[in-house]
Amino acid sequence: MNSATKPRVPLRWTIQTQLPVAYEIVETPDLLDPANPELLSLPGGGTSTETRLVVLDHSVSDLYGERIRAYFDANRVPVAYLAMPGDERSKSIGNVLDVVAKLNEVGTNRLSSPPIVIGGGVLADVVGLAASLYRRGIPYIRVPTTLLGQVDVSVAAKTGINFGGYRNRLGSYSPPPRTLIDRGFLATVPHRQIRNGMGEIFKMALIKDLRLFELVEEYGADLIAARFQDGEATGPLPAGVADEVIGRAIAGMAEELQPNLWEKDLRRSVDYGHSFSPLVEMRALPELLHGEAVAMDCVFSAVLAAQRGLIDGADLDRITAAAVGLGLSPSHPLFCDVDLLTEALADTVRHRDGRQNLPVLTRIGAVCFLNDLTVAEIASAADHMGRLLDAARPATAGSRG
Numbered sequence: 001m002n003s004a005t006k007p008r009v010p011l012r013w014t015i016q017t018q019l020p021v022a023y024e025i026v027e028t029p030d031l032l033d034p035a036n037p038e039l040l041s042l043p044g045g046g047t048s049t050e051t052r053l054v055v056l057d058h059s060v061s062d063l064y065g066e067r068i069r070a071y072f073d074a075n076r077v078p079v080a081y082l083a084m085p086g087d088e089r090s091k092s093i094g095n096v097l098d099v100v101a102k103l104n105e106v107g108t109n110r111l112s113s114p115p116i117v118i119g120g121g122v123l124a125d126v127v128g129l130a131a132s133l134y135r136r137g138i139p140y141i142r143v144p145t146t147l148l149g150q151v152d153v154s155v156a157a158k159t160g161i162n163f164g165g166y167r168n169r170l171g172s173y174s175p176p177p178r179t180l181i182d183r184g185f186l187a188t189v190p191h192r193q194i195r196n197g198m199g200e201i202f203k204m205a206l207i208k209d210l211r212l213f214e215l216v217e218e219y220g221a222d223l224i225a226a227r228f229q230d231g232e233a234t235g236p237l238p239a240g241v242a243d244e245v246i247g248r249a250i251a252g253m254a255e256e257l258q259p260n261l262w263e264k265d266l267r268r269s270v271d272y273g274h275s276f277s278p279l280v281e282m283r284a285l286p287e288l289l290h291g292e293a294v295a296m297d298c299v300f301s302a303v304l305a306a307q308r309g310l311i312d313g314a315d316l317d318r319i320t321a322a323a324v325g326l327g328l329s330p331s332h333p334l335f336c337d338v339d340l341l342t343e344a345l346a347d348t349v350r351h352r353d354g355r356q357n358l359p360v361l362t363r364i365g366a367v368c369f370l371n372d373l374t375v376a377e378i379a380s381a382a383d384h385m386g387r388l389l390d391a392a393r394p395a396t397a398g399s400r401g
């Protein structure tokens with residue numbers, strides 16, 4: 001063959017690099033005490049004199065706005081405030097763009113004046129996504145103020161908004177370099193929202209921590225009543241229980257996330273309780289909170305495990321009773337809807353790149369993964385969920401029919 005007609009070897013360049021990632025979660029009491037420097041400390045040390053954007057959840061603004069302003073005033077840090085609602089429907093692209101517009105208005109520096117988000121998981125996800133898009137990514141500081149935010153979102157590297165009827169359909173992996181936790185914020189969180197956070201603690205206990213499960217069984221209701229606060233109102237709560245429960249939940253999450261932060265391995269035990277619930281939660285909006293739907297999925301997945309003989313009936317009853325003890329309903333009409341549950345699993349399979357990778361319990365504190373769950377098994381578990389629903393109804397309300 002003539003050399004002029006020889007096919008040319010393609011030229012190829014490969015860029016290979018590594019991205020070291022480190023972010024810290026700091027538990028600090030009295031975060032809003034002007035003498036506490038944590039809120040002003042920048043990642044890597046030092047402070048900033050530039051204007052900071054502080055995004056506040058509406059409720060946080062109402063309840064803590066004055067103290068937050070006093071904190072920054074006392075420390076002579078100029079601040080621009082933006083308040084946003086913190087409900088699931090606020091996880092929208094519109095709210096992300098509002099944050100971006102405010103960053104422009106404030107003139108936030110690329111690195112040295114990171115915005116601060118103070119609120120629940122919704123606001124953390126919205127502001128986190130805005131920060132990850134702004135100038136292709138700037139750091140931000142996260143202050144979770146709900147139980148769910150403190151035990152779950154606090155460790156997460158992910159941001160996200162809902163889109164097209166699906167949860168977290170748009171998002172990014174962009175952990176804030178600093179997350180600050182002050183349990184004192186929980187004192188004003190409504191009891192239903194505390195129970196909601198308990199849903200994620202319940203999940204963590206089930207997948208890897210029998211001691212945490214026992215603590216939740218014994219003290220869960222008291223912790224909710226006391227909103228995880230110390231003091232006289234805590235009644236039967238021994239000292240240290242609130243710290244131990246929050247600490248074990250955070251440590252468990254950190255241990256699970258660290259080796260698989262970018263989710264290259266789609267067999268994730270922390271996905272327990274998150275296989276069927278995402279679609280159920282979206283279809284039930286605004287009725288169900290995230291942690292409430294997760295707790296139901298935890299029970300549903302335990303039913304699947306019991307049907308296969310992976311756990312025994314006594315464990316299933318214990319798990320169901322623990323959810324009820326936390327004031328979390330173990331079932332819901334949508335968890336009896338076989339078509340919806342099958343559709344939910346189909347979307348989860350796409351999310352897990354074509355495999356079910358369904359975490360199910362082998363005992364309280366351990367999971368294995370299934371890839372061969374059938375519609376018949378879903379139908380039989382849905383039937384069980386129907387019986388749980390009937391059992392929870394007052395006798396006069398009649399049966400599900």
Ligand SMILES: NC(=O)c1ccc[n+]([C@@H]2O[C@H](COP(=O)([O-])OP(=O)(O)OC[C@H]3O[C@@H](n4cnc5c(N)ncnc54)[C@H](O)[C@@H]3O)[C@@H](O)[C@H]2O)c1
Binds near residue numbers: 059
């Ligand atoms: N990024 C992640 O990996 C990750 C992990 C878990 C959950 N999430 C997301 O977190 C969201 C749920 O978070 P959430 O449960 O914190 O809900 P949320 O942000 O909606 O907050 C719940 C309610 O509590 C109010 N609130 C917040 N702090 C308060 C306080 N200190 N006192 C009184 N009221 C207060 C809010 O205004 C809101 O009405 C979901 O959208 C979920 O997808 C994200």
Ligand SMILES: [Zn+2]
Binds near residue numbers: 152200274290294
């Ligand atoms: Zn969750």
